[in-house]
Amino acid sequence: MTQRLASFLPGPPAVSDDVLRALALPPLYHRSKAFAELHAQVKSCLLQLTAARDLAIMSGGGTLANDLVAAHLARVEGKGLVISNGEFGARLSDHASRAGAEHDHVELASAQRIDAESLAALTLSNEHAWLWVTHCETAFGLLNDLPSIKAWAKDRGVALALDCVSSLGQCDVDLRGVALASGVSGKALGSVPGLALIFEGDADWAHRLQHQSDGATLPRSFDLASFAQAQGVPHTLPGNLLAALNAAISAGVKERAQRNAAFTSRIRASALRSGIASVIDEAHAAPSVTTLKLLDHASSFQAQAEAKGLLLASHSPYLANAGLVQCCTFGDVREPDVAALCEFIAAFAEAAISKHE
Secondary structure (H helix, E strand, O other), rough: OOOOOOOOOOOOOOOOOOHHHHHHOOOOOOOOOHHHHHHHHHHHHHHHHOOEEEEEEEOOOOHHEEEEEEEHOOOOOOOEEEEEEEEHHHHHHHHHHHHOOOOOEEEOOOOOOOOOHHHHOOOOOOEEEEEEEEEEEEEEEEEHHHHHHHHHHHHHHOEEEEEOOOOOOOOOOOOOOOOEEEEOOOOOOOOOOOEEEHHHEOOHHHHHHHHOOOOOOHHHOOOHHHHHOOOOOOOOOOHHHHHHHHHHHOHHHHHHHHHHHHHHHHHHHHHHHOOOOOOOOOOOOOOEEEEEEEEHHHHHHHHHHHHHOEEEEEEEHHHHOOEEEEEOOOOOOOOHHHHHHHHHHHHHHHHHHHHHH
């Protein structure tokens, strides 16, 4: 009998039986009435969740979503600014460069939170037209201070773009006043990967971003104006993935986030009792991400956990090179799996201590 694996990965997340059933439905024709109704329901739920004014849903992942954001930022007259404090923030600068968007890149110390204090300490000119940052820096599970970032951008009169790929679904994400924000189906929203989400939260900036130049200068699939013109579906969109996302969010995003945050607190407490340090302190950590410092023990920790059916993240270079292991409570996480992970952490730490005595 195949062992059931419990996902504590940053993606793909643990998914519910309802999500799997929706994924197995016959494909829906993307021009059918049933598809239009499903699309409208998903869009309405996500807009209500984020207070955004509009949303484009397309096939793809977070990388594609951020490529689209970069392509639109590149059309804005004036230089932009990327502020990063980890791997995924730094990637935004790469996205911008590849799109031909002129910008400055300010790199804070690794895992230094982007908040009112760190922003006030920056010495910058007033020449920037837009700012792009991550809400949750997934590399460490660090939650940047969104209210401070929004206030700073508003005071300077710059368009704000956000990478909300891993924050969407695990904490409050208020996109009012945000020009563009990226998200995905396959992380904290609790569905399978495959859908990229592009939110627009500021009507004035959305108009400016879309009309700086002729839409023909963008790849056809990147043209946000075409989504509005086609009532949200300008080209083929997989109905199965949309149905799966609908099943995940219909189960209650905020309720699941609260439950998973409580699970994360248990995991962090277990690690602390076992003498295993977290990279980010509790006050600034994302509610569903724990990044543990295992150093030379990281690979054996991950391998032994997987042998017990617990999937943890450690293979990505930004984790492996630093000896880190990540435990995420994204999606349909179950209490017995959390209990098993906490027991494993305690047993691993005890064995490691005994080995060195």
